[in-house]
Each structure stands twice: as structure tokens, then as C-alpha cells.
Amino acid sequence: xxxxxxxxxxxxxxxxxxxxxxxxxxxxxxxxxxxxxxxxxxxxxxxxxxxxxxxxxxxxxxxxxxxxxxxxxxxxxxxxxxxxxxxxxxxxxxxxxxxxxxxxxxxxxxxxxxxxxxxxxxxxxxxxxxxxxxxxxxxxxxxxxxxxxxxxxxxxxxxxxxxxxxxxxxxxxxxxxxxxxxxxxxxxxxxxxxxxxxxxxxxxxxxxxxxxxxxxxxxxxxxxxxxxxxxxxxxxxxxxxxxxxxxxxxxxxxxxxxxxxxxxxxxxxxxxxxxxxxxxxxxxxxxxxxxxxxxxxxxxxxxxxxxxxxxxxxxxxxxxxxxxxxxxxxxxxxxxxxxxxxxxxxxxxxxxxxxxxxxxxxxxxxxxxxxxxxxxxxxxxxxxxxxxxxxxxxxxxxxx
Numbered sequence: 347x348x349x350x351x352x353x354x355x356x357x358x359x360x361x362x363x364x365x366x367x368x369x370x371x372x373x374x375x376x377x378x379x380x381x382x383x384x385x386x387x388x389x390x391x392x393x394x395x396x397x398x399x400x401x402x403x404x405x406x407x408x409x410x411x412x413x414x415x416x417x418x419x420x421x422x423x424x425x426x427x428x429x430x431x432x433x434x435x436x437x438x439x440x441x442x443x444x445x446x447x448x449x450x451x452x453x454x455x456x457x458x459x460x461x462x463x464x465x466x467x468x469x470x471x472x473x474x475x476x477x478x479x480x481x482x483x484x485x486x487x488x489x490x491x492x493x494x495x496x497x498x499x500x501x502x503x504x505x506x507x508x509x510x511x512x513x514x515x516x517x518x519x520x521x522x523x524x525x526x527x528x529x530x531x532x533x534x535x536x537x538x539x540x541x542x543x544x545x546x547x548x549x550x551x552x553x554x555x556x557x558x559x560x561x562x563x564x565x566x567x568x569x570x571x572x573x574x575x576x577x578x579x580x581x582x583x584x585x586x587x588x589x590x591x592x593x594x595x596x597x598x599x600x601x602x603x604x605x606x607x608x609x610x611x612x613x614x615x616x617x618x619x620x621x622x623x624x625x626x627x628x629x630x631x632x633x634x635x636x637x638x639x640x641x642x643x644x645x646x647x648x649x650x651x652x653x654x655x656x657x658x659x660x661x662x663x664x665x666x667x668x669x670x671x672x673x674x675x676x677x678x679x680x681x682x683x684x685x686x687x688x689x690x691x692x693x694x695x696x697x698x699x700x701x702x703x704x705x706x707x708x709x710x711x712x713x714x715x716x717x718x719x720x721x722x723x724x725x726x727x728x729x730x731x732x733x734x735x736x737x738x739x740x741x742x743x744x745x746x
Contacts, residue, residue, distance in 0.1 A: 349373065349380030350425030351442060353433040354415035359391040361435035361550040366400045372442040384433070385419030387411075393433075413517070413524030420512055429506035431458075434549035436472065437504040444542040445506035454511035454537040457497040457529070458544035461486070464498035465543035472548045481563045488567070489526070492574040495533040497541050501525050501566065504544050511537050523569040530573050534645050573644070575634035583627025590620030598703045601695075611698040618706040625710055629717045636724045662718025670711025676704035 351369045355362060366382055373380045382402040386394055387410060394404050407418035416430060427449045431437045437458070448456040460466040460473075461482065468478060482501055489500040507515075507528070515531040517524060532539055571578045596602055597614040636654075638644040680700040684692060 347381060347424045348378040348426055349376060349442070349446060350423035350428045351380065351382045351439055352385060352416070352419045352423060352428055352430040353383070354385045354387060354412060354419065354430070355389055355393050355397070355433045356387040356415070357389045357391045357393060358433040358551070359389070359393050359396055362393050362396050362433050363400060364435045364550065365431075365433050365437075365439060366397060366402050369439040369442075370401070372439040375440055376443040376446045378446055380425055381423075383419055383423055385415045385422070387415040409520065411520035411524075412522050413520040413527075416524060417517065417520075420509065423509065425509070427506060427508055428512070429504070431504040432549075434551050436547050436549040438545055438547070441504075441542075441544055442506070444544075448540050448542060449506065449508065451540075452538060453540045454508050455528070455532045455539045456506040457499060457539065457541040458502045458504035458506075459497070459499040459541045460502055460544055460546040461499045464541050466499065467543070467545040469545065469547045472546045485526075485563065485566055485570070488570055489529065492570060492577050493530055493533045495529055496539055497529055499541070500529050502544065507532075519569070521565065523565050526566045526569050527573075530570065534573075536645075573638075575631045575638070579627045579631035579634060583624045583631060585624065586620045587624025587628060590617045590622075590624055593617035594621055594703065594706065598699055611695045611702065614699065614702050618702050621706060622709055622713075625713060629713070632717075632721065633724065636721065640724070657718075659718050659722045662721070663715050666711045666714030666716075666718065668711070669707055669714060673704050673707030673709075673711055676700065676707065680704060 351372065353362075353365060353369075358365075362384070366384075369382045373382070382397075384393070384397040384402050384404045385407050386397075386404055387407050394406075397404050405419060405422040407415045409415075409418065419430070420428060427446065429439075429442045429445050431439060441458070445456045445458075458466070460468055462468075463483075473482075482499065486498060486500040489495055490497070503525075505528075511532065514535055514537065515528060517527050517531060519527050529539075594614055594617040597609060597611075597617060602609040602613075632650075635644065635647065635650055639646055639650070680697070683700070684697075
């Protein structure tokens with residue numbers, strides 16, 4: 347058996363028959379032996395009987411959730427290729443021949459694209475305006491930016507994959523995030539991804555859809571961020587650290603004038619705070635990448651591997667101590683000026699202009715030292731599970 351058309355189902359009695367009929371037509375058009383499989387997630391409206399009467403195979407999935415239903419369905423599928431689609435009559439399963447053509451060319455994940463950017467069509471009224479103009483385009487753009495994925499429609503409900511590729515993806519989620527996880531995992535693991543244009547029609551149900559646009563949109567966005575430390579931590583961290591450090595350096599010398607506004611010690615304090623927060627975000631990016639690569643959540647990154655070979659625990663400690671001692675030196679200088687004044691009241695702005703840089707360097711130095719130790723702890727705890735490229739250097743920090 348070559349093809350399985352898989353539909354997750356939860357009380358879809360109104361539309362299931364039409365979906366199965368178009369799926370039969372799709373199998374005939376594709377010209378390959380196949381089956382129609384209904385992954386029932388606990389329907390109470392007779393959906394199971396409708397499916398069996400029309401020649402579909404029903405597999406009950408007791409674990410609730412969109413992802414659970416699909417994972418259970420994939421496990422039960424007999425086809426080498428699987429095309430999944432919603433059972434609400436919003437997709438035309440007669441279009442599965444397009445997916446079959448891509449599978450025959452060796453593609454491993456084939457995304458159905460509803461958006462015009464990928465040649466797809468959205469029938470008027472088929473998608474709420476907030477999904478059409480905000481949710482799907484924005485989330486798909488973020489997915490393409492973060493992960494360099496070729497798909498234009500990250501959240502299409504009609505998509506296909508080989509059973510071998512699905513095993514490689516090793517998907518974990520059980521809810522709506524399943525759709526994002528599939529594309530992200532396939533991209534990170536280097537699977538061959540393509541897309542075909544599909545048409546989205548207005549679904550045939552009289553009840554509201556299971557999808558909750560704002561809630562599920564946030565869940566998709568959260569998942570994308572969690573799997574991309576570079577954009578969640580590293581990029582904003584580098585920006586904040588660089589901007590804060592440059593601004594603090596300029597303000598530590600003299601007040602700055604900007605469009606009639608005078609930036610003085612208050613602005614210096616804010617700039618120093620930005621530099622500290624930015625440094626923390628950069629270290630979080632390193633910690634997250636080390637842990638995610640060691641646990642197999644992210645593939646090995648050669649750039650990080652080279653950096654770990656260079657940045658050893660000892661180098662981190664030395665660099666952190668140099669920064670901290672610089673802060674101590676500035677703090678000592680401020681104390682000497684105070685002593686020269688007989689430990690009395692000093693000029694307020696000028697005193698802060700000395701103290702804020704001193705304390706900022708102290709904080710950054712201490713953070714660097716202990717961040718280096720924490721990287722070593724991560725390396726020691728995950729050594730046996732890390733890719734070989736992260737274990738080549740004998741120092742604990744390089745191992746991490």
C-alpha cells in the first residue's frame with residue numbers, strides 16, 4: 347500500500363462523509379493503492395459509523411489533542427506516504443495527486459500552501475480576516491526567517507510526508523503546536539521539503555471550529571521561539587549589549603545632547619542596565635543551545651562547536667576576572683576621590699558617572715566567571731549524550 351489519507355476526527359458527522367467521498371476520488375486520480383484512515387479522538391456523534399460505512403478504516407485515539415490524534419493515526423497507517431487533512435470539508439482531497447507527484451520525486455515533507463505567495467487559493471469566507479491577514483502570514487514569515495524553511499504556509503492543515511520522514515522528525519507535542527513542530531523539525535533535520543498549491547474552502551460545519559485563533563496562534567509563536575534561541579535570546583541580547591555599552595561609554599565621559607535633550611547620569615544608568623540585560627540574554631542563548639544540542643532537540647551547530655573549542659572554562663574565568671578587576675579599579679578610583687574630599691558630600695552627577703561604570707563592569711565580570719562555570723556544569727552533565735563535535739576539546743567548557 348502506497349498512500350494513506352489520514353483525517354483526525356472529533357465529532358465531524360456533518361462533513362465526514364463528503365471528505366471521505368472526495369478522498370476516494372483523490373485515490374483514484376492519484377492512481378496508487380491506498381487507504382482512508384480516520385483517527386477518531388473520542389467522537390460521540392456517530393462519526394465512526396459513518397466512516398466505516400463509506401469504506402474508511404477507523405482507529406480510536408484515546409489521548410486528547412490534535413497532535414495526539416495525528417500521531418496515533420500515523421502509527422496505524424499502512425501507507426508508505428501519508429497525506430493528512432482536516433475532516434471539516436475545508437480541503438479538497440482530490441488534490442492528493444499533487445502530493446503523490448512530489449513523493450515520487452523523492453520529497454519527504456510536502457506542504458499544501460493555501461496562501462497566494464505559494465500559489466494557493468483561499469475562497470472568500472473560508473478564513474477569518476485575522477487568520478488571513480495577520481496570523482498565518484506573520485507566523486509563516488517568522489518560521490521562514492527563523493528556520494530558513496522553504497514553505498510559505500506553516501500552518502496548512504493539508505500536508506503530506508513519508509512514514510520514514512515522520513520517524514526522523516521525532517515529534518513530541520500533542521496539541522495544535524504539532525503543525526509547527528513538524529515543519530521546524532523537518533527543517534532542522536535537513537529533510538527534503540516542498541510545497542504544492544491547494545484551495546481552502548469554507549468548512550461545512552454548523553458549529554464553531556476547534557481552533558481558537560488567538561490562543562492557538564500564541565501557542566504556535568511560543569513554540570517557534572522556544573526552538574530558536576538565536577532569535578529569542580542571541581539577537582536581542584547582542585543588540586541590547588552593544589547599544590547599552592556604546593551609550594554607557596559615551597555618557598561616562600560627558601553628558602550627551604540629543605535633539606535638545608540632555609542625557610546625563612540617569613541615561614547612563616539605563617544604558618548600563620541595557621548592557622547587563624543584553625549580556626544575560628547572550629549567555630542564555632549559549633546555555634540553551636548547549637542543552638538543546640546535547641539532548642537532541644536541535645541539530646549540531648558548527649559555528650557554536652568552533653566557539654566552544656575556543657572558549658574554555660579557563661579563558662572565561664580569566665576574561666571575567668579582568669573585567670571585574672577593571673570595575674574594582676574604577677571603584678577604587680572613586681573611593682580615592684572621596685577620600686581626597688574628606689569623605690564628605692561629592693558632586694552628585696560626577697560621582698555617579700564614576701560609580702555606575704564601575705559597578706556595571708563588576709557585575710559583567712562576575713557574570714562571565716559564573717557563566718563559564720555553568721557552561722562547564724552543562725558539559726559535565728551531558729557529556730555522554732553530546733555529538734562528537736562538542737566533545738573534541740578536553741576542557742569542560744569546550745565539551746559543553
